[in-house]
Amino acid sequence: MSIDTPLTSILGIHHPILLAPMDVISGARLTAAVSNAGGFGILGGGYGDETWLERETAKLKQSTSARFGIGFITWSLARQPHLLDIALGTRPHAIMLSFGDPKPFARQIKDAGALLICQVQSEAMAEEALDAGADILVAQGTEAGGHGASRSTIDIVPAIVDLAAGHVPVVAAGGIGDGRGLAAALMLGAAGVLLGTRFYASLEADGAEEAKKRICAAKSGDTVRGIIFDMSRENVWPAPFTGRCLINDHARRWQGREVELLQTIKMVAAEYAAARADGNFDIAAVIAGEAVGVIHDIPEAAVIIDRIVTEADQLLLGRRNSAMALPA
Ligand SMILES: Cc1cc2nc3c(=O)[nH]c(=O)nc-3n(C[C@H](O)[C@H](O)[C@H](O)COP(=O)(O)O)c2cc1C
Numbered sequence: 001m002s003i004d005t006p007l008t009s010i011l012g013i014h015h016p017i018l019l020a021p022m023d024v025i026s027g028a029r030l031t032a033a034v035s036n037a038g039g040f041g042i043l044g045g046g047y048g049d050e051t052w053l054e055r056e057t058a059k060l061k062q063s064t065s066a067r068f069g070i071g072f073i074t075w076s077l078a079r080q081p082h083l084l085d086i087a088l089g090t091r092p093h094a095i096m097l098s099f100g101d102p103k104p105f106a107r108q109i110k111d112a113g114a115l116l117i118c119q120v121q122s123e124a125m126a127e128e129a130l131d132a133g134a135d136i137l138v139a140q141g142t143e144a145g146g147h148g149a150s151r152s153t154i155d156i157v158p159a160i161v162d163l164a165a166g167h168v169p170v171v172a173a174g175g176i177g178d179g180r181g182l183a184a185a186l187m188l189g190a191a192g193v194l195l196g197t198r199f200y201a202s203l204e205a206d207g208a209e210e211a212k213k214r215i216c217a218a219k220s221g222d223t224v225r226g227i228i229f230d231m232s233r234e235n236v237w238p239a240p241f242t243g244r245c246l247i248n249d250h251a252r253r254w255q256g257r258e259v260e261l262l263q264t265i266k267m268v269a270a271e272y273a274a275a276r277a278d279g280n281f282d283i284a285a286v287i288a289g290e291a292v293g294v295i296h297d298i299p300e301a302a303v304i305i306d307r308i309v310t311e312a313d314q315l316l317l318g319r320r321n322s323a324m325a326l327p328a
Contacts (some may be wrong), residue, residue, distance in 0.1 A: 001072035001313055002038070003182075006169040007191035009091065010115065011135065012067055014038030014039065015309050016192030017182070018138075018171060019199050019301075021071020022287075023047060024148065027206040028059035030199060030301060035066035038303035042069040042096050042117075042194075047076040048083045057090040067093035073147075074100030075238055081105070089114040094136070099147060099241055106132040109275075111257055119173065119194075121149035121240070123219020126160050136169050138194050142225060143175025145197040145289030147241045154188065177291030186316065197289040198308075202301045208279050210288045212298050214246055220293025222247050228254045229285035231261055232234035246286035246292070 002008070005016045017039040019026055023046025031041030041263040043060060045053055049320045053070075060068060077083060081281045087095060088153055098119035109116050110133060118129035119138040126137055134177045139160035141153025151159075153174040161170045172185035173194040185193050199216045200207055225244040228251055230237055237243070245251065250272070261268060275283035 001309065003186070003309060003313060004099030005191040006144060007171060008135065009022060010169060011040050013040045014187075015305055016171075017305055017308060018042060018194040019099075020146075020194050020196035021045060021069070022200065024052075024215065025196075025207045026071075028056040028063055030202060030204040031056075031060055031068050032063035032066075033202070033204040033301035034199065034305070035064050035068045037305045038067060039301075039305050040067065042071045042090075043103070045070050045077075045189075047073055048080050048088065050080070050083060051219060052126075052280050053083060053086055054161040056214075056232050057087070061090060062092060063290050069094035069096050069115075070271050071096035071098065071117075073098060074105070075104060078104065084108060085142070086193070087241070088114060094137070098138075099142075099239075101132070102129055103132040106134075115268065116173075120160065121156065123163055130164070130168070134168060136171060137164055137297070138171045138173050139190070140194075141172075141200075142244075143290040144173055145200070145223070145244050145291070146287050147237060147243050148174065148225070150241045150321055153185075157185065157190050168227065175290040177294040179308045179315060181291070181294075182308050182312035183231065183240075183315040183319075186312070194203075195291075197291045198304060199301060200288060201295050201298050202304055204301050205299060208281075210279060210281055214281055214286050215288050216290070216293040216296055216298060218246055218295075220290065222292060223288060223290055224251055224255055224303040226251075226255055227258060228261065230257065230304070231265065232268055232285075233276070234269050243285075243287065244289050245287045246281075248285065249282040250285070260281050 019034040028042035034041035094115040115135040120135040144296040150225040169191035172190035
């Protein structure tokens, strides 16, 4: 079974499901697993680590002959633009850029024959991306795990769909973890979904086992968006971006006390770095979004895709049937 949309056509994939390029978590194994299962895996180039990128792209080429993409955090890529040469050298089907102006990189990406996917959080960013020649827009809502902004998925997706006006497919991201989410995104006019948190809790994700277990144990409402974890790891992001992660002891201690945190940052940063090294997730953040409420297990990525597509297909079919059953 498949759900065909303009996204599946443009990417040449079977299911309208994209793996988010999660820094460190979306390695070669998970990217290949998603692509091999008929979705579109996007390797998490993140902030840009040359050794990691070379190792994971080499592994990826060995693990799949299916199409894949590579993602970068745009403002960070601008500091080491040669990483884009390495990425394009692996002949990805697409490069995904998030968080910053894609224009400086767009020509090189398109000249190399790759599609340009841009993740946006506002109409202004979508216009900037379309101006740069984006082939696909990802409209990201505040429910998303990791960095993002303030608009909800149910608001931003139709807004960007209207703005794109059928010129490029729009993908919904943020808070989507099951077939209901995919069906709802399609109803909002999206041509597919991009999933981060759901794939974090998969067998192939490169995350710590304990982090995956915490995602499964978390309930709806157990995440928070803010700047605590960026401050604590001394990784300052440009406005308007903040980060969403699971609420843990560290978040409970500092959320809303950012000024005090700043005053004691040296001590807290040292404590935080030690916790990250030890895998102590009472202090170190598990980066995850509001979809945790519908995530209860750690299956293979292929199982996740199959479940989501099957459930969405049934829901969409039910809707078609009930619409047909309405009196004329
Ligand atoms: C652990 C984690 C790491 C992430 N890292 C990145 C990243 O490096 N680059 C990026 O563009 N987006 C990153 N994101 C955000 C995703 O691109 C995407 O917007 C988000 O995962 C979608 O929401 P969801 O988590 O509810 O599925 C990350 C998300 C998570 C959960």
